[in-house]
Amino acid sequence: MNSNIKSAGVANLEAIPGFYRVAIVGAGSLKGKDVAEVLEQRNFPSSEIKLIDDEATGKLETVKDEMTFIQSIRSEQFEKIDFTFFASDAESTRRNWKQVLKAGSSIVDLSYALENESGAVVRAPWIERQLGQTITPELAPVPVVAADPIAVVLALLITRLKATLPVKRAVATVFLPVSEFGQKGMDELHEQTVNLLSFQQLPKEVFDVQVAFNLVSRYGEKAVSTLSSVSDRILRHYKKITADQVTLPSVQIVQPPIFHGNAVSLNLQFASHADIAQISSALAGEHISLTPSSEDAPSNVNAAGQGDILVSLTPDAADANSVWLWATSDNLRVAASTGVELAESMAAARPRGKIQ
Numbered sequence: 001m002n003s004n005i006k007s008a009g010v011a012n013l014e015a016i017p018g019f020y021r022v023a024i025v026g027a028g029s030l031k032g033k034d035v036a037e038v039l040e041q042r043n044f045p046s047s048e049i050k051l052i053d054d055e056a057t058g059k060l061e062t063v064k065d066e067m068t069f070i071q072s073i074r075s076e077q078f079e080k081i082d083f084t085f086f087a088s089d090a091e092s093t094r095r096n097w098k099q100v101l102k103a104g105s106s107i108v109d110l111s112y113a114l115e116n117e118s119g120a121v122v123r124a125p126w127i128e129r130q131l132g133q134t135i136t137p138e139l140a141p142v143p144v145v146a147a148d149p150i151a152v153v154l155a156l157l158i159t160r161l162k163a164t165l166p167v168k169r170a171v172a173t174v175f176l177p178v179s180e181f182g183q184k185g186m187d188e189l190h191e192q193t194v195n196l197l198s199f200q201q202l203p204k205e206v207f208d209v210q211v212a213f214n215l216v217s218r219y220g221e222k223a224v225s226t227l228s229s230v231s232d233r234i235l236r237h238y239k240k241i242t243a244d245q246v247t248l249p250s251v252q253i254v255q256p257p258i259f260h261g262n263a264v265s266l267n268l269q270f271a272s273h274a275d276i277a278q279i280s281s282a283l284a285g286e287h288i289s290l291t292p293s294s295e296d297a298p299s300n301v302n303a304a305g306q307g308d309i310l311v312s313l314t315p316d317a318a319d320a321n322s323v324w325l326w327a328t329s330d331n332l333r334v335a336a337s338t339g340v341e342l343a344e345s346m347a348a349a350r351p352r353g354k355i356q
Contacts (some may be wrong), residue, residue: 019047021345023081023105025096026049026088029072029108030179030186032330038307042340045347052077053088057214078103083343086111087336089182091165097143100163106346107143108339112233113147114143121145124152124241126287130159131245135345144342148263149334150174151237153309153327156287158246164282168269168321170249174264175256176230177300177331181206184224186259193257207255216255227253261300266325267316274323276313283311298328306330307337 012102022039028031028249032053039049051070071077073096076284078084084105086093097114102106107114114120119142127147128135158167174340178185185206192212202210208220219226231253238248248267268274280290291298298310309329316322 019045019173020082021048021050021080021200022046022343023050023078023084023100024051025052025056025073025084025086025100026092026272028053029089029182030054030155031182031332031335032085032087034332035087035110035339038333038336038340042344044340044344050077050081054092065266075099075103078105081105081345083108085339086113087339101141101143106343108342108346109143109145109338110335112148115236117143117144119143121242122147122237123342124155124237124338125345126152126338127155127159127241129286130156131242133243144346146335146338146342147237147241148234149329149331149338150176150264151234151241152247152338153262153329154234154251154266154333155238155242155246155348157283157310157311157325157327158249158268159242160285160288161268161279161282162246165270165279167247168271170247170269172249172251172268173265174231174234174251174253175258175265175300176227176253177258177260177262178206178211178255179260180331181224181228189257189259211255212257214257217252219255227255258300260330261302261303262329262331262334263298264325264327266327267322268325269319269322271321273320274315276315276323279323280313298326300328303328303330305333307333309334 017205024032024035039046051068052073053070054073064106075204078100084100084107086097086107086109088111090111092308093111093113095108097107115122121142122145124147145334154172158170161167178189188206189211192210195202196212204220206224208223209216231251234251284290288310289311291309298312303310309327311325311327314324316324
């Protein structure tokens with residue numbers, strides 16, 4: 001076998017002092033692939049990254065310039081693992097998380113499946129830094145849930161204004177990409193598009209409604225989820241990560257025929273005149289990229305692969321005290337960045353290279 005290929009049958013590497021062992025459950029998913037990329041981009045100190053996924057077992061992926069097999073989910077896969085990222089679907093996370101916790105691994109949940117489990121916390125490092133929050137390390141491992149990327153985007157925009165321009169009211173229309181439902185959501189939009197153009201019957205297993213060439217505010221009755229549940233999660237996570245310190249936005253979710261990238265149309269109302277220059281100055285900073293030129297206007301296309309939120313501002317013609325923000329971001333990259341930064345923050349309470 002090529003020395004650059006690690007197989008599922010190879011024993012765990014010995015712990016390297018100063019480095020952690022990492023597992024990504026759902027490594028074959030869209031979110032799992034982004035987690036692997038962000039781990040590499042941020043130079044996360046890992047001696048081994050195990051790719052685990054029952055649906056993509058045997059596939060090859062590149063991790064740190066090495067070809068690595070995706071392995072099946074088995075309890076022994078988590079022995080001596082320091083951090084496990086759940087980028088799988090919620091059902092897979094619920095089936096497997098307890099054996100991971102029992103093995104002594106810290107858990108970062110990007111599937112939102114564990115937020116109601118005892119001791120679980122919902123976190124967003126971007127917001128913690130913005131609000132100056134100090135997080136006390138847990139003495140015992142508990143599931144840490146990465147906040148919904150839209151909740152993170154809304155919270156960062158509104159909390160960034162908190163110190164100088166407190167927001168009186170916020171109303172957001174969120175355009176949700178089908179990639180929030182993983183590869184199955186992507187495939188269904190693709191197949192619907194092809195079938196419509198060839199006058200064939202539409203597949204509707206995920207959304208139970210026509211999404212291709214359409215814009216909907218509600219899925220069909222047999223859909224795998226509902227847009228209202230997405231809205232509820234966004235607001236729930238927003239409250240948790242902001243600790244109710246900033247204005248809670250009103251949120252409506254709509255489903256466009258878009259594969260990747262969140263987009264938010266956000267109306268912010270202030271107590272006095274909304275000065276675009278002052279608002280721009282207050283928003284400027286880490287993770288927010290303001291685009292004054294119409295040529296660089298934020299879109300889901302130019303947000304793809306970026307960790308920043310792209311923002312443009314427009315005066316509200318109907319209200320001098322209000323402003324419109326158009327913000328786009330890569331939903332998968334924001335989620336992955338949140339998850340990896342959570343692991344980095346948790347690492348301080350976990351000895352490196354420790355054999356458990």
